[in-house]
Amino acid sequence: MNSKGFMLFSGMSNPDLTDRIASYLGVTAGKVRISRFKSGEIYIHYEESIRNADVYIVQSLSHPVNEHLMELLFMVDAARRASARSINAVIPYFGYARQEKKDAPREPISAKVVADLLQTVGVNRVITLDLHAPAIQGFFNIPVDHLTALDYFTEYLKAKNLPNPVVVSPDAGRAKTAEKLATYLDTPFAIMMKKRPAHNEASITHIVGEVEGHTPIVIEDIIDTGGTIISVIEGLLEKGADDAFVCTTHPVFSGNAVDKLNHPGIREVVITDSIQVDLDRLPQKFHVLSVATLLGKAIRLIEKGGSISTLFRAGM
DSSP states (O other), X not given: OOOOOEEEEEOSSOHHHHHHHHHHHTOOOOXXXXXXXXXXXXXXXXXXXXXXXXXXEEOOOOSSHHHHHHHHHHHHHXXXXXXXXXXXXXXXXXXXXXXXXXXXXXXXXXXXXXXXXXXXXXXXXXXXESOSSGGGGGGOSSOEXXXXXXXXXXXXXXXXXXXXXXXXXXXXXXXXXXXXXXXXXXXXXXXXXXXXXXXXXXXXXXXXXXXXXXXXXXXXEEESSSHHHHHHHHHHHHTTOOOEEEEEEEEOOOTTHHHHHXXXXXXXXXXESSSOOOGGXXXXXEEEEOOHHHHHHHHHHHHHTOOGGGGSOTTO
């Protein structure tokens, strides 16, 4: 039996991104009904045949993360029971990725649980973006295409022609990414050393690298409450740095994070649309780069049997 090609569907977390991906691919997003019973239980119904199709389901595991995770699991199960040829989970933001190891006794490794759930319900491939911990790919026994938005940030920042820039990693965990960005921009880089007294809390202890008189470019994968970034910015200002550019792939923006990031020491906040945000509530200093083309290219390469590595610079 011949395949009927690929079909693209959206969960409720980021339909705008799905539409942009569909536009790039020259297709229309498929019709799927997602609703809630009065009890709060989720109902899924594909409103067109997906038999023998390569199904791509776009769903970021953003707030409310548990709702969006369950939607994705049910969409996958429904697709499998409807005889989809393959089921590909496009997860621009992989929730629970910050719980990829045990930091204390009697804790779960939640990212592994999510990986197990996705495989159990029938996902054949995962396409994701800037995982908090790249080692999460190893939690899966299916193909995982780990994309990055770093090239998008690079081109955007190059066009700015910033005076005396320095790329800053907010902690040692981001050092490799910061080093790559610094190499692409041909700038020095610095690392902030910090300690975490509790979840979503951080304090800067010292800075490794020269920042005085420089324009800092702070690169992060996730900004949640914004507390860590503000600590970084204030630490940089104390060391004589100029106003900073802040770049993050995943704008989780919990609580009053947007208000915090409207800080006088931040010149611009550059984010992607991996998570759907209300553009009307963002201050003018926020700039959104779309990853729709990147995800669309990945889907096209998978369908044609190409290499995902062609999407990145050498050495990524």
